[in-house]
Structure formats: structure tokens, C-alpha cells
Amino acid sequence: MARLRRDVASEGRAIYRHWQPSLERTAFAAGALNLAHYLALRRRDLRPLQRDLMRHGLSSLGRLEGRVLATLDAVGGTLETLAGRAPAEGLGWPPAPRRFFRGEAGLRRNATELFGPPPEAREGRILVTLPSEAADEPALMRDLVRRGMDLVRINCAHDDAGLWSRMAANARAAGAAEGRQIRVLMDIAGPKIRTGAVRLPSDERRLQPGDTLVLRPGPPLQEGPGQGFEAECVPAAILDRMAPGTAVAINDGKITAQVEALLPGGAALLRILRTKPGGAPLRPEKGLNLPGTDLGLDPLTPKDLKDLDTVVSLADMVGYSFVQDAADVARLQAELAHRRPADWRRIGIVAKIETLRAVRNLPDILVQAAGRQPFGVMIARGDLAVEIGFARLAEIQEEMLWLCEAAHVPVIWATQVLETLVKSGLPTRGEMTDAAMAARAECVMLNKGPHVGEAVEALDGLLRRMAGHQSKKTPHLRALQSWKSVGGAAVPQA
Structure with missing residues (x-):
């Protein structure tokens, strides 16, 4: 516990120093420092330590979000006392109520x-x-x-x-x-990233897993019936962020697809991976998501x-x-x-x-x-x-x-x-x-x-x-x- 407290305080202070140029509002300083300590703490797997603390009837550190160092100090001071030693000088054990609950008051x-x-x-x-x-x-x-x-x-x-x-x-x-x-x-x-104009096959059926869909930078090509599913991508610049393997979700995830190939003219060929049973309609003005892709917008x-x-x-x-x-x-x-x-x-x-x-x-x-x-x-x-x-x-x-x-x-x-x-x-x-x-x-x-x-x-x-x-x-x-x-x-x- 002493080592954990020391390392969290040191690493947290380093994170906080990196943030200091952005901290123009003094009211947020305590929150920023506690956040830095929390990030330092959560880089570690604390589960073995938690179980050891629980056996001794002590806090398992599972609710310290708003008060990281205060909680570590309270547990460390209790352990020192159980070991027959006085808590470390300056530890402040037990922490004063105002310090211990300062995070709650700040929130x-x-x-x-x-x-x-x-x-x-x-x-x-x-x-x-x-x-x-x-x-x-x-x-x-x-x-x-x-x-x-x-x-x-x-x-x-x-x-x-x-x-x-x-x-x-x-x-x-x-x-x-x-x-x-x-x-x-x-x-x-x-x-707003969405479908624009759409074009359906001549039978106007729904999209099914295994179907293909062409996303175009402009309105779908009008080449007569039986040409398959096509949709305009708005804004068109999104197509430049696609590559084979890019995941695409349509209409709040009701349709999921993957880019299979890039086509001449800036279009993308998508393979439909999942829809609800019975298929899903392709409609204009439905949202497009590219999970994990930086869209640069x-x-x-x-x-x-x-x-x-x-x-x-x-x-x-x-x-x-x-x-x-x-x-x-x-x-x-x-x-x-x-x-x-x-x-x-x-x-x-x-x-x-x-x-x-x-x-x-x-x-x-x-x-x-x-x-x-x-x-x-x-x-x-x-x-x-x-x-x-x-x-x-x-x-x-x-x-x-x-x-x-x-x-x-x-x-x-x-x-x-x-x-x-x-x-x-x-x-x-x-x-x-x-x-x-x-x-x-x-x-x-x-x-x-x-x-x-x-x-x-x-x-x-x-x-x-x-x-x-x-x-x-x-x-x-x-x-x-x-x-x-x-x-x-x-x-x-x-």
C-alpha cells in the first residue's frame, strides 16, 4: 500500500504537470489532480490487493473515484495501526472529513x-x-x-x-x-453523415446479409432496372476515409457492412454483414457510422x-x-x-x-x-x-x-x-x-x-x-x- 500510494502520487503529479497549461480555472485544479491520480491508479490491476484488504475488513478501493489519495491514505494509516506502528508523519490519518469528502463536495x-x-x-x-x-x-x-x-x-x-x-x-x-x-x-x-438519394433493385427488395451496396459521392447512377443497391454518401469526403475492411453501420446500426473494394470515381463497394431477420430497407437521410475511423470532419x-x-x-x-x-x-x-x-x-x-x-x-x-x-x-x-x-x-x-x-x-x-x-x-x-x-x-x-x-x-x-x-x-x-x-x-x- 505504501508503494502504491507513493507511485500513484508521483505518476499523477507528472500527468497533472502536463495538463497545467490548460488549467486557467482554479476551481478545477483539485478535480484535475484527482483525475491524474485516478488514471495513474487504474493503470494497475488491483484485484489481488483488493481481496487482501477485504479479508482485513478494510476498504477494497472500489469507490475511491472522487478521492484517490485520501482513500489510499486512510487505508494505509489503518494498516500501519494494525501493524502496531504509528501512521507515517504527515499522512493525516484518519483523513479529516473535509479532505476525505472534498471530491463529493466539488462534484x-x-x-x-x-x-x-x-x-x-x-x-x-x-x-x-x-x-x-x-x-x-x-x-x-x-x-x-x-x-x-x-x-x-x-x-x-x-x-x-x-x-x-x-x-x-x-x-x-x-x-x-x-x-x-x-x-x-x-x-x-x-x-451529419448520412445517406442521400438511394437506388433500389427493380424488385425493390430489402437489404439482406450477403448483398452488396455501392456508396457514391453523388446521386446513384441511373442505368435502368436491376442494377442493385446504391446510395449517395453525404458528405462525399467520407468516402476518402474508407479502405477495404472499413466497418460501416447504417441507420443506427440496423444494417452493418464492410468495405469490400474501392471503385472508380470515388465510390465504395460494401458487403452487407448483418440486418434484422427479413432484411432492412435502404432509405435516404439515414445515419452512416464508420466505427473506429477518423473521419477528419x-x-x-x-x-x-x-x-x-x-x-x-x-x-x-x-x-x-x-x-x-x-x-x-x-x-x-x-x-x-x-x-x-x-x-x-x-x-x-x-x-x-x-x-x-x-x-x-x-x-x-x-x-x-x-x-x-x-x-x-x-x-x-x-x-x-x-x-x-x-x-x-x-x-x-x-x-x-x-x-x-x-x-x-x-x-x-x-x-x-x-x-x-x-x-x-x-x-x-x-x-x-x-x-x-x-x-x-x-x-x-x-x-x-x-x-x-x-x-x-x-x-x-x-x-x-x-x-x-x-x-x-x-x-x-x-x-x-x-x-x-x-x-x-x-x-x-x-
């Missing part, structure tokens, strides 16, 4: 700075994506606020500046009427730059799609500084982590963003699942939660939360469990739908109940009331 403070204060009796906030009608129906906003909504999301891929302005005004007015502050997150669209499109002119005057937070690395964050920060030079650091950034490259670069993204302004991470589970594979999604979203907790950075749990309830009015069993797991994030996002008010109310109750059971990875052992008798005998109640 709570950062979440409040970004999302606003939580409602009474729950820590997790509820974020709702607004439909277009929210611009002209103030009653809809009031209803959502009364049911428990804390923040709104405006998707700048839809509608226009006039509607966004009315949505934001209605949200803030509804909050004021209920004595609450409703923050506004505006999501800039980012590059600017995350800020000309539309995004134009939209930012409006966003900086309306939003408390900017949602950043398709962010890949720290340089992308710096690019957005420069644009914010250009539009609001006096106070651009007051605008929060929410980075949507939706690719494997973004996951791998997450530590540097955290430092570049939170080192300058309020910052949060959105786990965008839709595109992320397509990019890394559905089998790894649960594992990666856990690792992202751990990393952000180590940096004291708040997280938004997003994509299809209570989706069936939002759309149909009745949840599935699985999505209620998923929503309960979402309570470990500082904010949970619901998509728009006809029953979103009911979903807000259900999520509000669920988050309040889960707050009594768990905080992040730590269970709260409050008294359970589900079993009041055992073997017919009453159990004494506290």
Missing part, C-alpha cells in the same frame, strides 16, 4: 454551477428535449416544470432562431412562475457557426456534438470567445461523447473544457452503441461515469431513457431498471414525445427513491421496510 458544486440547484430530496436533475410546439404553448412548459423538469434541451438541428428564442423564454418564465430556475441547453447539430459546420450567433445570447450551456479531442473543444471555446469576449467562460459546455475516439481522448477533453469554464459530459448512448458495439456499451458507460467522477465533472445520462413511456404512456420493465441506474448521473435526459409529462413525473419519483439507496457507486444502507416479519415473527423496527 456537487460543479453540477450546481452547470445545471442549477437540484430540487429538494433529489440530487439528479431531469432534462427534457423540447418539441417545436413548446415555442407557442407556455402551458406545456408550466406542466413539465410542475411535474419535475429542471432543464430544457433545444436541438438546433430542428426549427429556427425565432422558435428557439420563444422556447427559451417560455422555459424561464415557467420556472419563475414556480419559483425555480430552469437552465437552457442548446445542442448545435454538428456534421470539422465538428463545427457552417450552420453551427451561424447558429452560435443565436445560441450565445440564449443558452446557459452549449451541447457539442461530434467532439473528438481536446483540439475540438478549443475550437468551440475560440468561437465562444469571439462572440462573447467579456464573459464567454460563463457559458457551460456539454460534450456529447459518441465515438470511440472521443472515449479514448476523454481525459484531455475534460481538462481542456473544465479547465476554462463550467463543463459536463453527455453519454450519448445512441451513436456510442453503434460506434463501439452494443456488447461494450454498458462497460464503456460505466468507465465514463468513473472518469468523470474522478474529475468532479457532472454527467448527463442520455438516449432512450423511458422511451416507451414517453411514446406510448407505458414503460417496459427493462427501461425502468435503466432509469434507476441513471440515478448515478447528475442529470438524466428524456426525449420529446406525447407522454413526456408522465415520464418526467415517473422519473422524478424514481430518482427521489433511488437517492435514499445509492449515491454514485456507494450504497446507502437505510432501513428497509419491505420485510417486516421473518418466519412469522415481527422484526423490531428502528
Whole structure:
């Protein structure tokens, strides 16, 4: 333990020194240093040590994300005492409560700075994506606020500046009427990689495994019937990033394929690997993903730059799609500084982590963003699942939660939360469990739908109940009331 503590402190300090030029915001210094220590610690396989510590009734180090050195000091000091020796001078054993729980306080403070204060009796906030009608129906906003909504999301891929302005005004007015502050997150669209015009075989059948599909830089060639499946790739520059063996997913992963060959004229021949039973339709305006491929796209499109002119005057937070690395964050920060030079650091950034490259670069993204302004991470589970594979999604979203907790950075749990309830009015069993797991994030996002008010109310109750059971990875052992008798005998109640 002494050696582990020494090495983690030394390696963490080296990582932190590398980051220091990016740390213009002193409030993030403690989070950055703890993140550096966490990265140093997690380079090691600690499982044998964990089991040894458990046998002695000590912490197994499994919940130290927010307080790495403080936990190592507490365990090390206890071991010294058990061995009959005084804890090392300066160790601070046991750690003072303020030092030991400083990470929790920092995360709570950062979440409040970004999302606003939580409602009474729950820590997790509820974020709702607004439909277009929210611009002209103030009653809809009031209803959502009364049911428990804390923040709104405006998707700048839809509608226009006039509607966004009315949505934001209605949200803030509804909050004021209920004595609450409703923050506004505006999501800039980012590059859209999709199919353009498509061409089907003469029998208009569906794509099946084994079929071929030609992706072209322009509209499909019109050469008469029976020519097979073809689709335009938008933007065409994506085709330059393809090579034989490149993986391609279409329509949120409903169709998976692999590049078999590059064709004259910049086209690519794909072999279909998987669809649902019965095949899948090929349609225009469906998303294209190239998992593991660096697409070389600017995350800020000309539309995004134009939209930012409006966003900086309306939003408390900017949602950043398709962010890949720290340089992308710096690019957005420069644009914010250009539009609001006096106070651009007051605008929060929410980075949507939706690719494997973004996951791998997450530590540097955290430092570049939170080192300058309020910052949060959105786990965008839709595109992320397509990019890394559905089998790894649960594992990666856990690792992202751990990393952000180590940096004291708040997280938004997003994509299809209570989706069936939002759309149909009745949840599935699985999505209620998923929503309960979402309570470990500082904010949970619901998509728009006809029953979103009911979903807000259900999520509000669920988050309040889960707050009594768990905080992040730590269970709260409050008294359970589900079993009041055992073997017919009453159990004494506290």
C-alpha cells in the first residue's frame, strides 16, 4: 500500500504537470489532480490487493473515484495501526472529513454551477428535449416544470432562431412562475453523415446479409432496372476515409457492412454483414457510422457557426456534438470567445461523447473544457452503441461515469431513457431498471414525445427513491421496510 500510494502520487503529479497549461480555472485544479491520480491508479490491476484488504475488513478501493489519495491514505494509516506502528508523519490519518469528502463536495458544486440547484430530496436533475410546439404553448412548459423538469434541451438541428428564442423564454418564465430556475441547453447539430438519394433493385427488395451496396459521392447512377443497391454518401469526403475492411453501420446500426473494394470515381463497394431477420430497407437521410475511423470532419459546420450567433445570447450551456479531442473543444471555446469576449467562460459546455475516439481522448477533453469554464459530459448512448458495439456499451458507460467522477465533472445520462413511456404512456420493465441506474448521473435526459409529462413525473419519483439507496457507486444502507416479519415473527423496527 505504501508503494502504491507513493507511485500513484508521483505518476499523477507528472500527468497533472502536463495538463497545467490548460488549467486557467482554479476551481478545477483539485478535480484535475484527482483525475491524474485516478488514471495513474487504474493503470494497475488491483484485484489481488483488493481481496487482501477485504479479508482485513478494510476498504477494497472500489469507490475511491472522487478521492484517490485520501482513500489510499486512510487505508494505509489503518494498516500501519494494525501493524502496531504509528501512521507515517504527515499522512493525516484518519483523513479529516473535509479532505476525505472534498471530491463529493466539488462534484456537487460543479453540477450546481452547470445545471442549477437540484430540487429538494433529489440530487439528479431531469432534462427534457423540447418539441417545436413548446415555442407557442407556455402551458406545456408550466406542466413539465410542475411535474419535475429542471432543464430544457433545444436541438438546433430542428426549427429556427425565432422558435428557439420563444422556447427559451417560455422555459424561464415557467420556472419563475414556480419559483425555480430552469437552465437552457442548446445542442448545435454538428456534421451529419448520412445517406442521400438511394437506388433500389427493380424488385425493390430489402437489404439482406450477403448483398452488396455501392456508396457514391453523388446521386446513384441511373442505368435502368436491376442494377442493385446504391446510395449517395453525404458528405462525399467520407468516402476518402474508407479502405477495404472499413466497418460501416447504417441507420443506427440496423444494417452493418464492410468495405469490400474501392471503385472508380470515388465510390465504395460494401458487403452487407448483418440486418434484422427479413432484411432492412435502404432509405435516404439515414445515419452512416464508420466505427473506429477518423473521419477528419470539422465538428463545427457552417450552420453551427451561424447558429452560435443565436445560441450565445440564449443558452446557459452549449451541447457539442461530434467532439473528438481536446483540439475540438478549443475550437468551440475560440468561437465562444469571439462572440462573447467579456464573459464567454460563463457559458457551460456539454460534450456529447459518441465515438470511440472521443472515449479514448476523454481525459484531455475534460481538462481542456473544465479547465476554462463550467463543463459536463453527455453519454450519448445512441451513436456510442453503434460506434463501439452494443456488447461494450454498458462497460464503456460505466468507465465514463468513473472518469468523470474522478474529475468532479457532472454527467448527463442520455438516449432512450423511458422511451416507451414517453411514446406510448407505458414503460417496459427493462427501461425502468435503466432509469434507476441513471440515478448515478447528475442529470438524466428524456426525449420529446406525447407522454413526456408522465415520464418526467415517473422519473422524478424514481430518482427521489433511488437517492435514499445509492449515491454514485456507494450504497446507502437505510432501513428497509419491505420485510417486516421473518418466519412469522415481527422484526423490531428502528
